[in-house]
Amino acid sequence: MGSDLPATVRKGVSFAQDPRQAARELAAAIHDPTAALTLFFCSNRYDLGQLGAALRQELGQGLVVGCTTAGEITPLGHADGSIVGISFPSSWFRAVAVRVDELHGFELGKGDQLAADVLSAMMSASGGTSRPSGESCFGFLLSDGLAMQEELLVASVYRSLGDIQLFGGSAGDGISFRQTFIYHDGQFHTDCAVFILIESRLPFRLFKTEHFEASHQKMVVTETDVRNRIVTEINGEPAGREYARIVGLDVHKLTPMIFANYPVVVRVGGQLYVRSIQRVNEDESLTFFCAIDRGIVLTVARGNDMVDNLARAFERVRQEIGPPALILGCDCVLRYLEVQQTGIRAAIGALMSANNVVGFATYGEQFNGMHVNQTFTGVAIGGRAA
Numbered sequence: 001m002g003s004d005l006p007a008t009v010r011k012g013v014s015f016a017q018d019p020r021q022a023a024r025e026l027a028a029a030i031h032d033p034t035a036a037l038t039l040f041f042c043s044n045r046y047d048l049g050q051l052g053a054a055l056r057q058e059l060g061q062g063l064v065v066g067c068t069t070a071g072e073i074t075p076l077g078h079a080d081g082s083i084v085g086i087s088f089p090s091s092w093f094r095a096v097a098v099r100v101d102e103l104h105g106f107e108l109g110k111g112d113q114l115a116a117d118v119l120s121a122m123m124s125a126s127g128g129t130s131r132p133s134g135e136s137c138f139g140f141l142l143s144d145g146l147a148m149q150e151e152l153l154v155a156s157v158y159r160s161l162g163d164i165q166l167f168g169g170s171a172g173d174g175i176s177f178r179q180t181f182i183y184h185d186g187q188f189h190t191d192c193a194v195f196i197l198i199e200s201r202l203p204f205r206l207f208k209t210e211h212f213e214a215s216h217q218k219m220v221v222t223e224t225d226v227r228n229r230i231v232t233e234i235n236g237e238p239a240g241r242e243y244a245r246i247v248g249l250d251v252h253k254l255t256p257m258i259f260a261n262y263p264v265v266v267r268v269g270g271q272l273y274v275r276s277i278q279r280v281n282e283d284e285s286l287t288f289f290c291a292i293d294r295g296i297v298l299t300v301a302r303g304n305d306m307v308d309n310l311a312r313a314f315e316r317v318r319q320e321i322g323p324p325a326l327i328l329g330c331d332c333v334l335r336y337l338e339v340q341q342t343g344i345r346a347a348i349g350a351l352m353s354a355n356n357v358v359g360f361a362t363y364g365e366q367f368n369g370m371h372v373n374q375t376f377t378g379v380a381i382g383g384r385a386a
Contacts, residue, residue: 009326009381011358013074013084019046022083023054031059032087037095037198039328040066040085040183041073041360044173048181048188051083056186065097065194066183067142070172070333071361077349078339080174086326086358092385094199096121099184101192103147111156118197119161126199134163136199138206138379140328141168143193145180145363148229150371151291153193158369164197165206167377169330169362175256175337177278180363203321203382208367210274210375211309212301214265217246221296229288230281234298238284243277246300254280257341260334263374264298274301276334276373289332289364289373306338307347310376314355321382327352329359329378336361355380 012029014022022042030038038059042051048068055064066085074084088095098117100110118139122132139161143150150170158166171180181188219242223233234242244251247262259277266273275298278287292298317324329352339348357378365377 008089010087011075011326011356013072013076013079013082015079015082017081019051020054022046023051023058026083026085027058030085030087032089033060033062034090035062035087036090036093037088037196038062038064038085040064040083041069042066042083043072043081044068044176045081046083052183052187055183063095063097064183065142065196067171067360068173068181069360070174070363071336073329073331073352073357073359073361075353075358077353078336078345084358086328088198092201094122094125095196096125097184097194097196099189099192099194101189103144103149103153103191103193106149106152108152108156111153112160114195115157115160118195122197122199131162132164132197132199134165137164138198138200138204139164139166140196140198140379141166141193141366142182143168143170144182144191145170145172146177147191148291150364150366154366154371155369157195165368166366167206167208167330167379168366169360169377170364172333172361172363175333200381201385202325204379205317205320206379207313207317208365208372208375208377209309209313211304211306212263212265212272212274212374213304214272214299215302217300219243219246219298221292221294221298224292224294226291226293229291230285231288231292232285239286240280240284243286251280251284256334256337260338260374261303263301263334265301266296266298268370273370273372274374276332290371306335307344307351310348311351313376314351317380321380323383324356324380325383327355327357327378327380329357329376330362330365331359331376332365332374333361333363334374335376
């Protein structure tokens, strides 16, 4: 596996609205019959039955995994209503994937089993007897973005991987929040997750970045519905009303853009993790993109320059592994909305294109054992073997 030539990872996008044409155009750009893995991310606007059938025909029988999105990151920058994909050549990569169904009933032991299954599959694929390690392998997780099981899923899988790192994203549905889909074994599925273990002969680095810093405005969660990610009370008051008071607004003026501009964060192990609000409900409770426990202290965060923050993250990657052949990225839908509404789409798109980013806008991001929001998580893969 491998050569001394610079690595090439095929990338492509189709903006065609007809699913058959979109599949043909994508395949023309990325299809490699010997690929170790083909990934794609598609708009929820496509007829998924027709798209799935066309992808089966155009991309063949290899390992093909994908999901619906809240927006796509293409070689040309951000898009909405497209299908984007990449193929990993077998000369540089190996990959195995395992799907877990009925995600709504997920239990801790299923995550341990999922990790064990994928590690065993990689050992079989490589013909070895030693356990895969973090020196050569990383994990990529795609999950139903509305099953609300990411916290348990990512924590249980990660704890069983040894030194292997993982990242991932929750499939999206535009901004409809009705139903999300994962593509695996030749068709689209819902209420499931797919975990992919990728072995690389090229250097890689997993990373996350967010453009926020904590303020001094703190609040205590005093009543929750953890299963449904609903916070009913903050500081003993109706959650929406109290959050609005703290950020200086009326509860009736809370919108997705306000939530994007004023997220809340928690501090875990000295690091900040964003816990984004999805919506305010009629009873003035708040629905979050992450589960929130009673007693948690949340801090309102203030945004910094997203363009500068992302540029610095990419520069750190370049210092470690050189110019990336690919950055596979998962970017929160709230970041995507901010990009659209603050006039920085062109700047962010140029930055991502220059760093070979392909990925999608998500309903949540995963990084090692944590489920987070309003964060860019990804893996950067270098262009030459170390």
